[in-house]
Amino acid sequence: MSLEVGGIRSLKDRFLIRDVLSGLRRLMDDRPAKLAMGYLSVMLVLAVIGPHIAPYPYDKILFSEAGQILRAQPPSLAHPLGTTSTGQDVLSRMIYGVRPTMITGLLGGLIIVTLGGMVGITAGYLGGQTDNVLMRITDFIYSIPLIPFAIVLVGVFGIDFFVTIFIIGGILWRGSARVLRSKVLQIKQRPYILMTKASGASTPYIILKHIVPNVGSMVILFFAMGIGYAIIAQAGLAFVGVSNPFIPSWGVMIRNAYRSGLVADAWWWSLPPGLLISTTVLSAIMLGRRFEVLSGQTDDAMLEMG
Amino acid sequence: MTEPLLEFRDVTIQYQTNRGPVTAVSGASFSIEPGEFSGLVGESGSGKSTLVKSVIGGLDSNGEVTAGKILYKGEEIQDYTEEELNEKIRWKEISYIPQSSMNSLDPLQRVSEQAVEIASVHSDLSKSEALERFKELFEIVGLSPDRIDDYPHQFSGGMQQRAITALALFLDPALIIADEPTTALDVIMQDQIFKYLDRVKANTDTSMLLITHDISVVFESCEQIAVLHGGQVCESGSVEDIYRNPTHPYSILLQRAFPDIRYPDRKLEIIEGHPPEQLGEVTECSFVERCPWAVDACYENAPPLENVSESEQNHQSACFRNDETHALKGELTELAGLTDGGEPNE
Amino acid sequence: MEVNPMNETPVLEIRNLEKYFTRKGGFLDSLFGSSKEPIRAVDDVSLALDQNEVQGIIGESGCGKSTLLKTVIGLTDPTGGDIFYKGKPLSEFSKRDWKEFRKNVQIIFQNPFESLDPKFTVRESLIEPLKIHDIEYSEERIHDALDRVQLNPPQKYLDRLPKQLSGGEKQRVSIARAIIVEPDVILADEPVSMLDVSTQAAILRLLSDLTEELGLSMLYISHDLSTVSDICDLIHVMYLGRVVETAPTNQILGQPRHPYSQALIDAIPIPDPFSDRPRTALDGSPPSPEELEAGCRFKDRCPERMPRCDTAPKKVETDPDQFTACHLHYEESDSRPNTEAALQGGNTQ
């Protein structure tokens, strides 16, 4: 492959930079996108510095001056979001929870697009037998229900935070693979691809230089949606108990609130994590969606996932 | 006179580029009357597509109508939002056949599905009525009606263009804007489509704005013509007037550059040079670099579009030397079939 | 592969080329073995292109012109017949031959709106073929290519993306991309369809200069007879996958023998609002290429149709260098059945 040959590298880099920059510029001009970006940036910052600014360690059990555990206290000045049934500060737990959520989203989303992209693009471009085999596999993955399967796997590998992320990514790539394949099937018939073929370019070259950039906005959309889906899936797994309970993710919080039997009464405890999960997921999906709309390649019919 | 169906008043359109704002259309004015077929001609890059895209809100994101008005049935539409355009203008009032019509069909949907979708959004035809009507139109544009369920890639280039034409005629719009609708077609097909459009013209009030680089098509099928050069309307009027008495230097030279199958041995002329790249405000005649008769004044201002003579109604030309071009034309060598003053030639 | 000094072998030769598209029938069809008839996009086409020669192909939309070019350049495999490049069949090409071929034979696609990668600037599109073939290049070479296709000044266009170009500008970038590697053969599919006459004339002049300067040969598809006459030496008229008439350009225009060629010429618009050219008498469109009956393929629309048109006409030399496949031009001299056409064409069903 001639990818290393002088110049092509730099050309390719320029392209990526150009695409990303122009994408960002367009997003900055768009109010919904700016809102979502702002929100997610705050979350990212919290993910990094959260533990340093949280008022209390997340697992610290708090006592009243009288020496009693502060069980399920409603919001107060000292504890703006109240405390849990085991006397922990909800606000601190929320802030600590940003990091695992962000890691889940980014890593999960990354696995989803990488697997989905590789499978979808290869199948679509090469066609024939390769396509058949890859799509059979995708169909098979489609038939797997996420949560029961995760329970089984966790039984095998143990409850590890990262294992759950890999399980999520390892299943949810299926939607992006299908859609990317059909997009590639379309693109590969376009004259500019045929033209490049006719000028003697190799298959890997065509895929990297022409196919990938042209499905780029869709890949980004799937990445963003992947972030959202991974976060939801993770929360779901945490809720049914298939997740490491010692990592203070928001899903685990909801589960704890639920198990304490105080969901309805201690709203300050159960509501915030649910709310934050929704807003984070929505922002991620919205950002991806706006990016795609703004790069002018929308196709509502193609939004299928999971 | 009745109110024009569509009117451009001093429309200027600019694109923002990293070399500065490019003026693609400057101060263009002309109008289309109800029931009239009008041709917009001009060389490649002269701003034809830009001008009509501004009507249906199809300009690229870096393009903008920076001055002037576009009136549809008397109402200003240049600032319409997407929603307003969809609701009030597109398909029902104005249907648009884009220049890239070959790839404006959705590759993932059968052609018939696309027709049904348009019908359901913009009309109250039932699904079966829509299909029935669509089949009829397929017949008219020369496609076999049992191919309506094909996917676009199963058609040849010209077949896709015909499918789009069928879609444009689908909802009986008041105005059809067609950007090079027959470029991918052979002459027979082109002729058949115009044969049908002749019938549409005779039997309905539908108007058409036909964009093409092929003057012969306009001369044969339209009543009015506007000639664009470098973003300026240089001449407009009835096809007869402009054939017989082209007044703007560009029109004069253009006519001489045109092949005519009746005179296969006529030597065709090339209009040398290029239109200028118009960065920022345009302050000269866009033809000045190529015009054999340019004078100093031509560099200083853009010439206004003015009536050529009292006798020829609506015949306008934008040249500082309008009054002299008739005489200047005499300097050019004679060409077979083009007599000076251009009496109809048979 | 070297140029034959004697110039005897044509640069490009096509013999009895066939390209059928099979449309997959449904599951039931395959169960009962009744698969659909194939679409005969190209059916028994032969031609030989010499060095310096420009041949034109004209014909109705959907008659198989683009498919012919795509097959010749190896983008789809033919279902029958042979293609030779400098005497060597494509089917026997080694990897190196392909590389040579890919550099020396360039194609210009019909649809300029999709011929350029939307993510590539004009400069990148032009550089790409040079990079692929490891050709050294300079900024001048790129400027020169744009200059030649009348895109002036080049700097105006170099950093634009395709969507920032007008239709004709895109088309010219495609042409520039094809000529920038200095090929031997150009396969051009309606390369100037979106250009005004003046620019068209300039580009045709460029292309014919190149045929002289560089020994270029070209297959040139167009539906516009009035401009092919400027550039082509020989014209093939195609109808429904087959060549129905072949003749030197001026003969086709002056004395078309095939009724279809005549109809094509009659349909050319005339730049004169006073001419009363009647609209074409032909109606409808060619039958779908899947459901061809035996005999002349034009018979359903032919104004001259006779009973014997139900057998396939053979190609005869109606005038010097002019070959026409139509019953009007030869007598069924004896009872000898039309074996020649039947054997060669295979279109008796």
Ligand SMILES: Nc1ncnc2c1ncn2[C@@H]1O[C@H](COP(=O)(O)OP(=O)(O)OP(=O)(O)O)[C@@H](O)[C@H]1O
């Ligand atoms: N998005 C854009 N950004 C910058 N310049 C543009 C853009 N779109 C078009 N242009 C320029 O504006 C001018 C007019 O373009 P337009 O598409 O209107 O031409 P046209 O008359 O339709 O030509 P053609 O017959 O070739 O289609 C051209 O010079 C073109 O390069």
Ligand SMILES: Nc1ncnc2c1ncn2[C@@H]1O[C@H](COP(=O)(O)OP(=O)(O)OP(=O)(O)O)[C@@H](O)[C@H]1O
């Ligand atoms: N991939 C395909 N699958 C099935 N049929 C096809 C395919 N490509 C082309 N055809 C059919 O083959 C025939 C010839 O198509 P082709 O594109 O070669 O026509 P053309 O002569 O180039 O026409 P035009 O002037 O309209 O471009 C048409 O009937 C078309 O529908």
Ligand code: SF4
């Ligand atoms: S205004 Fe001047 S430059 Fe322009 S067309 Fe007239 S004479 Fe020529």
Ligand code: SF4
């Ligand atoms: S063979 Fe018969 S049907 Fe065919 S073109 Fe000749 S006269 Fe017409």
Ligand SMILES: [Mg+2]
């Ligand atoms: Mg245009």
Ligand SMILES: [Mg+2]
């Ligand atoms: Mg074609």
